[in-house]
Amino acid sequence: MLRAGPSQEEIRRHNLGTLLRHVHLGGPTSRAELTSRMGLNRSTIMALTADLTAAGLVREELPKETGRAGRPSLVVRPESSRVYVLAFDVGVDRLVAARVGLGGVILDRRWAVRPRGAFDLNESVATLAGFARQMHRKTRADTVCVGAAAAFCGAVRKTDGVVRFSPNLEMEDGPFGEELSKRLAMGLPVTVGNDANLGALAEHTRGTGTGCRDLVYLHGDVGIGGGIVVNGQLLGGAAGYGGEVGHMVVNPGGRACGCGSHGCLEAEVGERALLEHAGSSGIQRLAAGRGRDGIHAVVEAADRGDIIAQDALHRVGDWLGIGVANLVNVFNPEVVIFGGTLREIYLGSAAQVRSRLNLATHPALRETLRLRTSELGDDATLVGAAELAFTKVLADPLEVLARMSV
Amino acid sequence: MLRAGPSQEEIRRHNLGTLLRHVHLGGPTSRAELTSRMGLNRSTIMALTADLTAAGLVREELPKETGRAGRPSLVVRPESSRVYVLAFDVGVDRLVAARVGLGGVILDRRWAVRPRGAFDLNESVATLAGFARQMHRKTRADTVCVGAAAAFCGAVRKTDGVVRFSPNLEMEDGPFGEELSKRLAMGLPVTVGNDANLGALAEHTRGTGTGCRDLVYLHGDVGIGGGIVVNGQLLGGAAGYGGEVGHMVVNPGGRACGCGSHGCLEAEVGERALLEHAGSSGIQRLAAGRGRDGIHAVVEAADRGDIIAQDALHRVGDWLGIGVANLVNVFNPEVVIFGGTLREIYLGSAAQVRSRLNLATHPALRETLRLRTSELGDDATLVGAAELAFTKVLADPLEVLARMSV
Known part of the structure; x- marks a missing residue:
């Protein structure tokens, strides 16, 4: 449970990892900046950088330009191609x-x-x-x-x-x-x-959620998945199955879900629901039929003024809003991020999502809340x-x- | 973000706190046991204990009985009355x-x-x-x-x-x-x-959830509150409002809730719902009317075979089961603990809760899941x-x- 202080070797290993993480996540960083960010002295940073350079993990180079007088601080750069x-x-x-x-x-x-x-x-x-x-x-x-x-x-x-x-x-x-x-x-x-x-991990480290301690990431593929960061850590649960928000029931007795239940968020908001609601307008036949292309076709038709496509998006947006409200009540996150196919679906139904959110959450929970689309997009x-x-x-x-x- | 190794003084302070926490949570503990649990040597444990004794936080005494030969290890006991x-x-x-x-x-x-x-x-x-x-x-x-x-x-x-x-x-x-x-x-x-x-913190440190890294605690008073432990830490959220599971919508368009929304878990499972469902059987008039006594009267009547009271409990249990299923999908906890008035309500509707849970969660999420009532009861x-x-x-x-x- 507790040990005496860590050994010199453990401290060195920890510091090497931390320095490498800085340049891995932050890109090329000057030694001076690393000295200040890590709260270590210059000679320690130099020694750590030398070790990582010898291992071929980073290299040091002169900065391209420096506005300051005097000898410029070397820049530490990750060996991305190696x-x-x-x-x-x-x-x-x-x-x-x-x-x-x-x-x-x-x-x-x-x-x-x-x-x-x-x-x-x-x-x-x-x-x-x-x-x-x-x-x-x-x-x-x-x-x-x-x-x-x-x-x-x-x-x-x-x-x-x-x-x-x-x-x-x-x-x-x-x-x-x-x-x-x-x-x-x-x-x-x-x-x-x-x-x-x-996806949540990616948005937390390199995307829309960088710097946030508490975020909810909702990922649309055919179904709806979720990834949640609580106090800076990805929520895994007892066995690793945490974040199955797609199977949160938002509409008891609602649409049948692939999981065997009814009215799951995924059943009401997933690809099949949207395409079936929009089906009668002929969009589905015009478009590639399903998948991202099918969803994109519905959103485009709605943008062009197609009433049935708009209605399909609004219906889905209502359920998405209830799902988001539930997660906001439970997690009090700083940001909810819509990724995968939910980016387009959210953008096409943001009014419905916000309206449901406003009905079902206290204003205090919305004071610092942002709703955002994924910055990393399909790569999240x-x-x-x-x-x-x-x-x-x-x-x-x-x-x-x-x-x-x- | 990172510092060089902690100072001797920081290590001492940390160890003093850890030792005190051991006897605070575990009760009187022998020095030998502390030595083994904390992974420190005997002289360090002796010095830490001496400091805490001098400060009046613990005292050392001979154990009441020891089956072993040789000099018994002194027992460290928290100064509970002081x-x-x-x-x-x-x-x-x-x-x-x-x-x-x-x-x-x-x-x-x-x-x-x-x-x-x-x-x-x-x-x-x-x-x-x-x-x-x-x-x-x-x-x-x-x-x-x-x-x-x-x-x-x-x-x-x-x-x-x-x-x-x-x-x-x-x-x-x-x-x-x-x-x-x-x-x-x-x-x-x-x-x-x-x-x-x-309540969740209490059950996590001293109650049903001791030793669990991931638990959900549901607390019934007039409303329904929640406390969630994720990876050993209490979930707070960005501003501290996390765990508002009572306002998770389980029945869109359902009963009006005190929060202004409809179909919240609290509106469907809280005191008012149960007492109104049971109202026509006259239980409410017979009993103290509301609060714990009112709920107790409904549960007792159901136990005695009153069909309306049973039906009221079952209706509430269905919604409680959906709420529990949603939380199990989201958190994959080891245990869900029912506290406050939900202890009685859960015990009176466990079949409904389990049935809904089975419908709306994958078996993998139930493999290691336990549903339990609060060990600390009204004191949680x-x-x-x-x-x-x-x-x-x-x-x-x-x-x-x-x-x-x-």
């Missing part, structure tokens, strides 16, 4: 693999359309591992992969990364991370997280997977590199 | 003040019935301060009060303890803590927390207030005592 992670994203309609460099730069990516219906674990893993190999072939010899992680649109057990259930992929108990790790054959474990949880879940993959190297930079080079 | 906090609890129907000794023993208490209707800040504060004086007069000269805190059935701003809103006390923006502190005239600030939040909120009041002395035992003796 040190990277593999990030994967499994949604209902697509499979994505990317190489993401230290500092969060997406260096390369590959994606494939996934046909609707049951998830084929074997085939999907083969596709993603193939993408990883293609990308790896194009890297220089001195690059090093320090981690791998995947965002998956299902509930993921935190102890072993097994996907316990994913109604929209008609899947239960799939050892996705383990299989992908085997197929990659790089000796790397693949950490797996729920896609909306990782992928960027979150990359952040998950970077966790280890940021916690102990030298240990991870030493292990990699064995 | 060191205490003042704890207050403001519910809709009662005002409570208590003296709670280190270790969590309720040493003395006073309470008054509060008439329904608008909260009279001046009068309530006078009553509670009067109780505190009465109790203080009965203490020995060497006792010391190390803190004061109150549980209040309203949303409390964390920065200054102002009660922002409390529909059931018809109150907005009441500086309750500040006024009570003035009236006590002991030079002590009174920290204020939402009653259900503090008061005990939580006491724990809040003990926070400072546990964080820095010697500093608090030094300040007290000035």
